[in-house]
């Protein structure tokens with residue numbers, strides 16, 4: 589049931605998609621109810637003319653709130669917090685300039701660096717016959733992991749001592765990236781501890797962990813198929 593007086597929210601998503609999971613986790617934390625729509629990625633439905641009217645980028649997640657449509661998980665999360673966050677907005681996306689800049693630093697890093705490095709392996713594996721990551725792919729992911737380790741800097745969470753939307757974004761993407769390169773506990777002890785802390789949260793257990801397991805299964809199946 590949608591919260592009383594609120595329009596129904598529609599989320600275009602896929603359970604194995606890290607940015608979709610980040611938005612779903614936030615929805616769960618805020619007590620929002622989404623009507624889910626799942627374009628068939630294998631059939632390239634997200635690249636159809638019809639879907640591109642909703643999101644010209646042809647990607648998921650996309651949120652529809654009544655007559656308003658927004659794509660890009662970070663923009664969606666900020667919108668949901670602005671509109672429906674109530675007291676949780678300040679916790680999950682603090683307004684204090686330095687704290688907010690730390691959260692933004694992580695969000696931009698995820699959007700501009702970390703996620704594209706995951707996608708550089710995933711898309712060619714699913715659609716273009718790639719049978720495993722190249723050494724360059726692994727080097728790129730390794731470099732991104734070392735940035736995450738440095739960002740953690742001894743804090744409990746990625747942008748400070750409290751969970752924020754930066755943890756939802758990076759936590760879901762690294763959970764999936766581990767299908768390509770596991771976090772090495774010796775090199776990235778802070779990251780390993782942080783990720784397992786997140787994965788023990790109920791909302792991660794319900795949404796992220798099965799999503800990451802599905803992503804891992806699909807990716808490894810593609811590699812097997814592409815090797816033959």
Ligand SMILES: N[C@@H](CCC(=O)N[C@@H](CS)C(=O)NCC(=O)O)C(=O)O
Pocket residue numbers: 604605606607608634646647648649659660661662699703707
């Ligand atoms: N920066 C975007 C990334 C969205 C994205 O690339 N989503 C993937 C699914 S995880 C997708 O739609 N891929 C299909 C494609 O690019 O063809 C976000 O955070 O929403």
